[in-house]
Amino acid sequence: MRFENRGLARIGVLVPYTNTNLEPDLMRMRVPGTTLHVQRMGGYDVDEIPGAEQMAGLGASDISHDLRMIAGVRPDIVLYGCTSATLTHGPEFDTNLANNISDMCGARCVTAAGALVEALQALGVRRVGFSSPYLGEINRQAVHFLQSQGIETMHCADIGRELGNYGQGELRPDDIHDLACRADHDQAAAIVLSCTDMRSVEVVDHVEATLGKPVVTSNQAMMFCLMRALGLPRHPMVPGRLFDCL
Structure with missing residues (x-):
């Protein structure tokens, strides 16, 4: 029998808890040999219209528990999977959040906005x-x-x-x-x-x-950035001209 190698890279993913499309997209684009490990984030009211205030609140929410859970798989890279949560705060906030995630997880970090x-x-x-x-x-x-x-x-x-x-x-x-x-x-x-x-x-x-x-x-850009950061090879399931830049 032949089995897939699962040792190429472990990818940690932080995703808002009502998001239903980030995980299927990442599975669709996943480089064979890599694995995905997802932690869902709260910090917002599901019944509110997700405006600037709600998204800014999500970006500023305490995710220390979520990071401890992700760190448990010893990821090679962590994706912060909400674009507007850091867009609403600006580039400096986005960079600082990525650095904090890297420090707590011992891994590189790619944010959706930065990607x-x-x-x-x-x-x-x-x-x-x-x-x-x-x-x-x-x-x-x-x-x-x-x-x-x-x-x-x-x-x-x-x-x-x-x-x-x-x-x-x-x-x-x-x-x-x-x-x-x-x-x-x-x-x-x-x-x-x-x-x-x-x-x-x-x-x-x-x-x-x-x-x-x-x-x-957003999701395609995160996959591009993690593949480039980890030196992962292109494969047929990644869409768009962007991947010509690998």
Whole structure:
């Protein structure tokens, strides 16, 4: 009998407890020989609309218990799987959180927000079309976050209605393809689909074929960054032009 080697890398994942799409996306893109170990995070009211205040609260919440649980598997890298939780605080907060996670877990850390920036820099992109399942302030904070890292948002598209904590994950891939196309702009060199609970990974190749430009999503960007950090090989299940940069 032949068995899969599970010793290539252990990946710790911190994910908001209502998120239903980050884990399937990571399993879809997982490099053979790596393993995923997930800890779900609380720190927010599931019945509230996830606006800027709620996401900022999640980012600032105490995750020391969650980190102790993740540290138990002795991960090689830890993913912080909520984009807006650190976008709402800014780049310095995002960097400090990643450093704190690394210190507590004894592993490298990739945040979803930081991964978007690293992925766009790897592509050499300075102008983007941006979209997310959020309205208003979170999108403004996201645009500011990217701008502070030298990335200009040429057009921002939102979903057009308030979604609850489960509503983001229930968007259909066709909805997300439409959202991505509405974010496009003549001067945008790439499209950003921000949110770890949106089914964006499934539409990357389709959107790229439609618009003729690279697409960067939160979950895809985290996988790219961890593969690059750990020197893991490309394989057929990772979508998009981004992985040409490995």
